[in-house]
Amino acid sequence: MATAQISSHIRNNPAAPSNVVRLGRPASQAPARRNGDIFAIAREHASGRRLVAAGSELFAEGEASDNIYIVLDGWLILHRILADGRRQILDFALPGAALGYRAHADVPFSFTAEAVTGAEVAVIPLSRISQLLYRGSDCAMTILEAANDALLGAFDALTDVGRRSAREAVAHFLLRMNRRVQRMAKSDGGGSIRFPLTQEHIGDALGLTAVHVCRTLSALRADGLVEVARGRLRILDKQALADEAGAFLFEFDDARLAS
Amino acid sequence: MATAQISSHIRNNPAAPSNVVRLGRPASQAPARRNGDIFAIAREHASGRRLVAAGSELFAEGEASDNIYIVLDGWLILHRILADGRRQILDFALPGAALGYRAHADVPFSFTAEAVTGAEVAVIPLSRISQLLYRGSDCAMTILEAANDALLGAFDALTDVGRRSAREAVAHFLLRMNRRVQRMAKSDGGGSIRFPLTQEHIGDALGLTAVHVCRTLSALRADGLVEVARGRLRILDKQALADEAGAFLFEFDDARLAS
């Protein structure tokens, strides 16, 4: 976790416009559009449903399977574990997430999906996905958008882990999770949200230890920025938290959710 | 960058099978299949081509555009820069990579694409992608696979940055890049490959400073594992390097490339 390694390429590339200027609230103030309805795909194309108890696995790294999954309810984590037990959480899957796509049924999963809360998923045969793509439909667009959303989420996580301090990373992480939950619920709320993650989950997502997450959260709490306790999260000052995260408020401002 | 924070969930979840056992060379020894031919899409659907000089940008974070791009030649980096200049490299784009997909043309890019070497890209209108997906074709599958490959690459990077030490991360990074280049070239070779990245690029990809990358590479060199110099990379002992990376050799063993 870096403190402030400022790469010299900035000075070295005078042609590049200033990043800050470039980023400043893009002219095209496009409302964030929602995905096409992935739940409709789950309804229409699932071969079945599956319940996953909290703490147990939907699928594991190295397994092969003919299916992919769409989360209908609950939270899951996608993670990978190194030989000596270190764990990296790659993503959190909330309702509406599509999980476990692979090019072919005989390519094994490259990560494990484990339920954090009790969860329910729709099971969709990979062959069905191929059909949908090959024959064409607006499903294809929805599926691609789901994949792209996951990619952008991974990029956010990578930036948190690679180039933000623990305090910045945790602040940014809370904003991101808050945004995801509120989008899902289509609530813009300043209210508290359900937040079933332990400090160990947060640490394993951000490349930190649970102990250090604890200290960091305590500090953010003491500064009056957030409330995190007993499975709930409330962001008290979104602007201040975005400042701490080294991010722009508008990235997390879903007033203009729409669509 | 962690040393060995071993999350307690291992002990706590006796139901979960041992990760090592689970990972051990998957039964389905499926040959890694190549993408559908993304170059064919570039040929058939591009509205034009564009040359990008080394060090200049193909597009920048915050810009909007009607296009996506497919790399025909050269290397690019995808990165994001924080307000104070810290940079995170999100991915490297080699020939065959698809860049810049967004759900709609008015959604701005969320990262910058900059050429490392001189590069040539095919320009494809987003509307064309929508058509392909809506009308259906095997292109749809190819595009989804490209997105999924990018996602898995991001997951690899996330694991390197979050849970591997500098030495492990650099070792794993070199193996990953080596695999990508060799897949692209369809060469299985034990030979040296073109490797136009600076130590600062490696650092910005792995959340390290260029100085520490230098020390780490020196150590790997001194141990007879790799040669990295003057724009070329040669892995001298893939097995040993995979051991250093805390990874399995077969992940990087492309003897069975095929398809």
Added chain:
DNA sequence: CGGCTCGTTGATCAACCTCAATCAGTGTGG
């Protein structure tokens, strides 16, 4: 030759890890 980028090496420092103990909350069986 001067200027520039990139790589290398040394000395010091701090962010975050490790180990360890304690506590609160929850569930469980007697």
Added chain:
DNA sequence: CCACACTGATTGAGGTTGATCAACGAGCCG
């Protein structure tokens, strides 16, 4: 109802990885 176990959160003390600051060398180019 209570002792007990267990998970998750908290706090302290000390250690280590990797950052920072700085100087210098090698290669390249106009």
